[in-house]
Amino acid sequence: xxxxxxxxxxxxxxxxxxxxxxxxxxxxxxxxxxxxxxxxxxxxxxxxxxxxxxxxxxxxxxxxxxxxxxxxxxxxxxxxxxxxxxxxxxxxxxxxxxxxxxxxxxxxxxxxxxxxxxxxxxxxxxxxxxxxxxxxxxxxxxxxxxxxxxxxxxxxxxxxxxxxxxxxxxxxxxxxxxxxxxxxxxxxxxxxxxxxxxxxxxxxxxxxxxxxxxxxxxxxxxxxxxxxxxxxxxxxxxxxxxxxxxxxxxxxxxxxxxxxxxxxxxxxxxxxxxxxxxxxxx
Numbered sequence: 001x002x003x004x005x006x007x008x009x010x011x012x013x014x015x016x017x018x019x020x021x022x023x024x025x026x027x028x029x030x031x032x033x034x035x036x037x038x039x040x041x042x043x044x045x046x047x048x049x050x051x052x053x054x055x056x057x058x059x060x061x062x063x064x065x066x067x068x069x070x071x072x073x074x075x076x077x078x079x080x081x082x083x084x085x086x087x088x089x090x091x092x093x094x095x096x097x098x099x100x101x102x103x104x105x106x107x108x109x110x111x112x113x114x115x116x117x118x119x120x121x122x123x124x125x126x127x128x129x130x131x132x133x134x135x136x137x138x139x140x141x142x143x144x145x146x147x148x149x150x151x152x153x154x155x156x157x158x159x160x161x162x163x164x165x166x167x168x169x170x171x172x173x174x175x176x177x178x179x180x181x182x183x184x185x186x187x188x189x190x191x192x193x194x195x196x197x198x199x200x201x202x203x204x205x206x207x208x209x210x211x212x213x214x215x216x217x218x219x220x221x222x223x224x225x226x227x228x229x230x231x232x233x234x235x236x237x238x239x240x241x242x243x244x245x246x247x248x249x250x251x252x253x254x255x256x257x258x259x260x261x262x263x264x265x266x267x268x269x270x271x272x273x274x275x276x277x278x279x280x281x282x
Contacts, residue, residue, distance in 0.1 A: 043204030141170035
């Protein structure tokens with residue numbers, strides 16, 4: 001139940017048709033896992049905390065570098081050199097003392113994925129690690145937890161939402177688009193090619209909004225779609241993608257039956273299968 005302070009704090013949410021007091025209580029009882037607290041993770045975590053999601057668990061084990069400040073809005077100049085997770089935890093708790101913030105100083109790996117997803121209603125992947133995106137997809141598929149996977153590079157952004165319904169979660173999945181990781185040098189990182197900092201805010205905010213839709217059961221979910229943000233052309237596209245019967249995870253004869261850490265040394269059709277202009281690094 002919401003106390004009087006929460007009713008005041010979340011009044012602008014509660015006024016919304018389709019949310020109301022019942023929807024806000026639903027957010028209070030929700031649990032979300034966010035992988036990474038960097039460029040995309042910053043707005044995702046801030047908006048979910050501000051919206052009143054009752055439990056936020058996030059994985060982050062990096063220290064803040066001055067080059068991060070151009071896009072990672074959770075942090076200030078005085079935080080350089082500090083553990084990102086500790087700084088983020090304090091700021092999120094200060095923003096909303098009524099929620100639970102569970103920081104884990106870990107990288108997302110096959111060894112901790114099941115435990116990280118335990119009890120979660122949604123998982124949001126925000127890192128610059130291609131293998132982490134595959135692991136998020138696989139772990140959410142096996143755990144039957146909806147997921148959102150995002151990335152930014154240069155002036156582009158992408159959000160991919162594997163499919164989910166009451167009966168099926170994770171089909172089509174990320175591997176229906178990309179069966180395996182690309183070769184190590186196929187996708188540049190922000191450190192290699194740069195990124196417009198505001199892209200992190202735009203894509204991260206879109207992911208937070210989609211997460212709230214999913215938790216509230218509002219509108220038409222992005223499920224089974226890819227959103228492209230092309231800032232130089234001011235173009236935004238939502239592209240559906242279909243389940244691949246040959247998918248190694250969710251296809252008719254799957255070859256993946258448990259979690260594993262992918263290397264980024266496999267050849268694949270990663271870039272060829274992504275619609276023109278998309279990038280998946282952050």
